[in-house]
Amino acid sequence: MSDKNTAPMTDLERLRHSTAHVLATGILRIWPEAQFAAGPPVENGFYYDLELDHRISPEDFDRIEAEMRKVIQENQPFERMPVDRKRALDLAKEGSLAALGPRSVPSKFKLDILQRIPDDEEITLYRNGNFTDLCAGPHVATTGEIGGFKLTNVASAYYQGDESQPQLQRVYGTAFKTEQELNEYFARLEEAKKRDHRKLGRELGLFHIDEDVGPGLALWKPKGAVIRRELQNFISEELRKQGYTEVFTPHIGKLNLYRTSGHYPYYQDSQFPPLVEPEVLRHLADEGCSCATLANMLKDGSVDGYLLKPMNCPMHIKIYASSPHSYRDLPVRLAEFGTVYRWEQSGELGGLTRVRGLTQDDGHIFCTDEQLQEELFRTLDVGIRVLSTLGLTDFRARLGLRDPDSSKYVGAPEQWDKAEQALRQAAKKVNINWSEEQGEAAFYGPKIDFVVKDVIGREWQLGTVQVDYNLPQRFDLHYISSDNSPKRPVMIHRAPFGSLERFCGVLIEHFAGSFPLWLAPEQVRVLPISDKHLEYARKIEHMLSEIGVRATVSDSSDKIGAKIRLAQLDKVPYMLVLGAREEQAANVAVRSRSRGDEGVVSALQFVERVQREIKEKKLE
RNA sequence: GCCGGCAUAGCUCAGCUGGUAGAGCAGCUGAUUUGUAAUCAGCAGGUCGUCGGUUCGAACCCGACUGCCGGCUCCA
Numbered sequence: 262m263s264d265k266n267t268a269p270m271t272d273l274e275r276l277r278h279s280t281a282h283v284l285a286t287g288i289l290r291i292w293p294e295a296q297f298a299a300g301p302p303v304e305n306g307f308y309y310d311l312e313l314d315h316r317i318s319p320e321d322f323d324r325i326e327a328e329m330r331k332v333i334q335e336n337q338p339f340e341r342m343p344v345d346r347k348r349a350l351d352l353a354k355e356g357s358l359a360a361l362g363p364r365s366v367p368s369k370f371k372l373d374i375l376q377r378i379p380d381d382e383e384i385t386l387y388r389n390g391n392f393t394d395l396c397a398g399p400h401v402a403t404t405g406e407i408g409g410f411k412l413t414n415v416a417s418a419y420y421q422g423d424e425s426q427p428q429l430q431r432v433y434g435t436a437f438k439t440e441q442e443l444n445e446y447f448a449r450l451e452e453a454k455k456r457d458h459r460k461l462g463r464e465l466g467l468f469h470i471d472e473d474v475g476p477g478l479a480l481w482k483p484k485g486a487v488i489r490r491e492l493q494n495f496i497s498e499e500l501r502k503q504g505y506t507e508v509f510t511p512h513i514g515k516l517n518l519y520r521t522s523g524h525y526p527y528y529q530d531s532q533f534p535p536l537v538e539p540e541v542l543r544h545l546a547d548e549g550c551s552c553a554t555l556a557n558m559l560k561d562g563s564v565d566g567y568l569l570k571p572m573n574c575p576m577h578i579k580i581y582a583s584s585p586h587s588y589r590d591l592p593v594r595l596a597e598f599g600t601v602y603r604w605e606q607s608g609e610l611g612g613l614t615r616v617r618g619l620t621q622d623d624g625h626i627f628c629t630d631e632q633l634q635e636e637l638f639r640t641l642d643v644g645i646r647v648l649s650t651l652g653l654t655d656f657r658a659r660l661g662l663r664d665p666d667s668s669k670y671v672g673a674p675e676q677w678d679k680a681e682q683a684l685r686q687a688a689k690k691v692n693i694n695w696s697e698e699q700g701e702a703a704f705y706g707p708k709i710d711f712v713v714k715d716v717i718g719r720e721w722q723l724g725t726v727q728v729d730y731n732l733p734q735r736f737d738l739h740y741i742s743s744d745n746s747p748k749r750p751v752m753i754h755r756a757p758f759g760s761l762e763r764f765c766g767v768l769i770e771h772f773a774g775s776f777p778l779w780l781a782p783e784q785v786r787v788l789p790i791s792d793k794h795l796e797y798a799r800k801i802e803h804m805l806s807e808i809g810v811r812a813t814v815s816d817s818s819d820k821i822g823a824k825i826r827l828a829q830l831d832k833v834p835y836m837l838v839l840g841a842r843e844e845q846a847a848n849v850a851v852r853s854r855s856r857g858d859e860g861v862v863s864a865l866q867f868v869e870r871v872q873r874e875i876k877e878k879k880l881e
Numbered sequence: 882g883c884c885g886g887c888a889u890a891g892c893u894c895a896g897c898u899g900g901u902a903g904a905g906c907a908g909c910u911g912a913u914u915u916g917u918a919a920u921c922a923g924c925a926g927g928u929c930g931u932c933g934g935u936u937c938g939a940a941c942c943c944g945a946c947u948g949c950c951g952g953c954u955c956c957a
Contacts, residue, residue: 308952318885416952417884424954428884431952459950463892472930472948528957530882572957606882606955607948615956703957722956754957791914818914826918840916850917858917 270302270399273437277302279339279389279400280329280410280436281309286392287328288313288432289361291321297359297394298370298420298429304718305446306435310418312370317430322412325432329410336405337389341398349375349384349395358386359394370420371395409443410436458715458769459612465774465832467765467782468613477610477617479762484782487811488768489761491780493598495650495878496622496758499643505596505624510576512600513567516559521735522575523671525568526560527704531604533617535559535566573599574729574754577625578736581750586740591750592628592636598761599623613766614721620761626753627738630679633751637687637726644711644724644757645691652880653771656713656723658693660684661701670704672731680728681707703754705731711759713767723764724757775832775854779875785812786833788824790840792816797844801837801864810871829854834881835871855881 270278281300284307288295292313300309317325349358350372356364358371375395378384387396389404401407412434420426437443454460462468467485474480481489497507516535519525525532537545537555541564545555558564570576577595586593600620609615628636648656662681663670670677684707688695695709702708708727712720729752732738739747758764768776778784785805789798798814805812815824821838828836836852842861843849849867851859862870873879 316885414951415885418953419883422954424883428953430884433952470949476948522957524957531956574957601957603956608882608884608953609955611950705957727957788917790916793914818912818920820913820915820920821917822915823919824917829918836917838917842916852917 274302275399276401276407276438277307277436278398279404280407280434281307282339282387282389282392282394282396282400283329283332283404283407283410284309284325284412284432284434285311285359285394286332286361286390287325288317289359289392290328291324293361293364294366296366296368296370299374300394303433306413306433308431308433310370310420310429310431312427312429317415317432319412319415326410326412332390333404333407333410335390336403338403339398339400340388341400342386342388342393344384344386346375346380346384349386352386352393353395357393359392361391368395406438407436408438409440410434411443411447456770456773457612458614458766461769461774462613462766465782467769470612475617476607477605477615479613479616479618485765487782488765488776488780492758492761492764492768493622496647497596499647500594500596500624503594503639503643504592505594508577508580508595508597510570510573510580510597510599512570512602514570514576516566516568517562518575518579519568519571520562522572522578522732523705523735524571524575528571529560532571533569533602533604535568537564537566541566569602570599571601571603573597573601573621573623574625574732574752575736577623578732578738578752581625581627582736582738586627586750588629588740588742588748591740592626592632593750594624594626596622596624613762613769614715614719616760616762619763621756622758622761624755626755627733627740627750628753629740629742629748630751633680633683633728633753634686636753637683637728638690640726640753640755640757641687641691641693641709644726644755645693647757648711648724650878651768651771652777653713653768656711658688658695659701659710659712659722660688660695660697661703661708661710662697662699663702663707664700670702672705672734676730677707680730684709684726684728703727703729705729708754711757713771715767715770721763721767723759723767725755725759727754728752729754775881776834777878777880778834778871779878781832781834782811783813783831783833784810784875785835785837785871786824786828786831787812787814787837787839788821788828789814789816790821790838792818794839794841794844798837798839801839801849804864804868805871808868808872810868810875825852837867 285297292315296312298310352358353368353372353375356366356368358368360368385397387394387398387400412432414433416431417428418431420429466482468482469480471480516525559566580595581593598620602618605615605617626636663677688709706727706729708725710722711724712722714720733749733752738750740750742748787798787802789795795816802812802814825836832854834854838850838852847864848861849864850861851867853859
């Protein structure tokens with residue numbers, strides 16, 4: 262493994278890493294020619310990458326696991342063996358590393374890894390039974406310590422994570438100290454799957470992705486649209502308080518605009534192809550222009566076209582630039598729920614968390630160097646307030662810095678230093694924990710991202726705050742300073758939710774579909790015991806609707822138990838059971854989705870309560 | 882985009898070694914008028930993802946495509 266900043270392994274990681282060795286041992290007993298690369302522990306288990314002509318499929322797992330069980334029963338001790346470089350190289354060359362013994366071909370990946378180990382570093386081998394592997398360790402004492410394990414899936418991965426390197430098979434598995442813990446893990450996994458936003462999205466009728474519309478292009482159904490609208494209203498209100506002004510911009514813009522910004526052609530691969538004007542297209546067709554020629558003409562600018570916008574910022578910049586600005590006007594804060602389109606790779610699409618058309622709660626701040634610090638602070642502050650209102654506290658902040666030895670960035674190093682420092686200061690001031698990661702910056706500046714995990718443990722970037730010294734320069738933006746000279750403003754890109762699609766996807770899983778009252782598509786369902794009380798039920802429904810509460814009446818001929826069941830399955834926060842007793846006294850019998858029967862109150866009391874809870878954005 | 886897996890009714894799934902499809906729920910109709918998670922009965926619903934091939938015959942075997950799922954890579 263090339264990972265240098267190796268934190269000490271936890272006991273569980275050590276166990277899993279050892280299980281990876283057992284996996285390799287098992288595979289070699291079946292396919293002695295297998296060539297192994299890296300086999301580390303990962304979040305929920307371990308994997309081992311290998312090259313093998315035989316395509317390992319889940320059907321092979323039984324066989325492999327059976328061999329692994331034997332290795333565990335043999336209770337083989339793990340033996341640590343420091344060796345000198347020469348010895349290790351010899352073993353690799355004779356094929357003995359990650360092998361059960363010498364083979365006719367070298368252990369090529371191990372040989373390669375060996376050659377990457379710095380001279381001053383100790384080289385160790387680990388042996389269990391007759392399996393020897395190049396490995397820094399550590400390991401458990403014996404294979405017998407592995408109480409429960411299971412292979413989970415097989416996937417492919419490039420050697421060293423590099424697309425130009427050979428593609429390997431990656432066998433994933435997990436392991437625990439006991440069989441019981443293993444079973445609990447899978448039970449938890451099953452539970453988590455029930456919260457999958459793709460499943461809930463369908464069950465609750467929130468959104469739909471249709472093959473004929475296109476992959477990664479989400480359709481928001483009425484109930485999902487309610488949630489999105491509420492979120493938009495919420496964020497709009499927060500932004501208004503922060504002095505933002507809202508703007509609207511179109512979905513397409515000239516290619517030239519994005520040439521100026523640098524988005525085209527830098528990120529051409531992740532954009533929908535440009536649109537060309539009909540006359541131009543016809544003209545070129547008459548000349549027998551090929552697609553390749555057209556593509557080149559678009560690239561070099563001899564033909565212009567339109568781009569489905571991959572970013573809102575150039576248009577916001579044009580709004581800023583459309584009128585002169587004095588230092589007295591700054592900061593200028595423009596916000597828009599802007600829909601952008603990106604050509605995500607087909608294999609990466611999924612549900613709402615990775616789409617090709619997404620609406621950002623975008624905003625751009627144009628300010629002076631002196632204002633930068635304060636603006637960053639305020640921006641981070643809003644982001645955190647938004648997340649905590651929703652009870653989303655399980656996120657981490659990531660300060661994305663530039664990769665010092667990469668040429669993909671634009672702008673001067675001094676500006677980058679300044680921007681990175683400003684972000685650090687702002688993060689300190691809002692008092693969040695953050696981790697700094699090199700190479701995670703945008704191409705135009707450093708940023709802070711809010712990152713959360715989904716039900717299966719995958720991390721997704723939500724909100725983001727980015728400093729940009731680059732675009733103001735590319736678009737030659739300025740303001741008139743107090744000494745009457747033109748100065749360059751600094752830009753901040755910010756989107757506390759990131760995209761509404763991804764954010765809603767994460768929220769669906771966060772709430773497991775049980776949205777807090779203020780967000781719930783249906784807030785109250787009125788359930789008459791029989792249709793003798795339908796009229797009263799409708800009266801209550803009207804009373805609620807009048808004040809903007811989303812309420813419906815369950816007017817089927819189902820028994821009350823069935824009506825309740827359906828409302829529970831639809832995850833409606835409040836149910837009002839209405840029969841003769843309630844009707845006579847103008848009361849309602851309140852049932853909460855999460856707390857069950859809450860007893861009888863007057864209709865008026867309930868209305869006030871619901872109104873208050875919505876206003877407070879109360880969480881359960 | 883790459884590797885692997887999957888694709889049967891709106892949903893969840895069944896369909897033995899090839900003999901042109903079944904259930905539950907949802908839906909519709911009728912009956913029932915009910916007190917805190919499923920009232921009963923009847924009806925309707927599928928060119929088995931698409932296209933091609935093998936075969937007397939394909940949901941089932943083969944191929945291509947599309948989409949989905951899990952990884953990888955990428956991510957302004």
